[in-house]
Amino acid sequence: MAPSDIQTNVRLPAALKQWLQEQAKKARRSLTAEVALHLEAARAAAQKGPQQ
Secondary structure, X not given: OOOOOOOXXXXXXXXXXXXXXXXXXXXXXXXXXXXXXXXXXXXXXXHHXXXX
């Protein structure tokens, strides 16, 4: 963990956690890296604005 990283707890439905774990394993990433990847993608999409 980088010094600038913070630790937080998140409650997820079991099925979503399982899916994230499977995706992380396929991509050879940690669960943390997988969650961060999806959150960054969602943030980028939100900043881009609605598609027209």
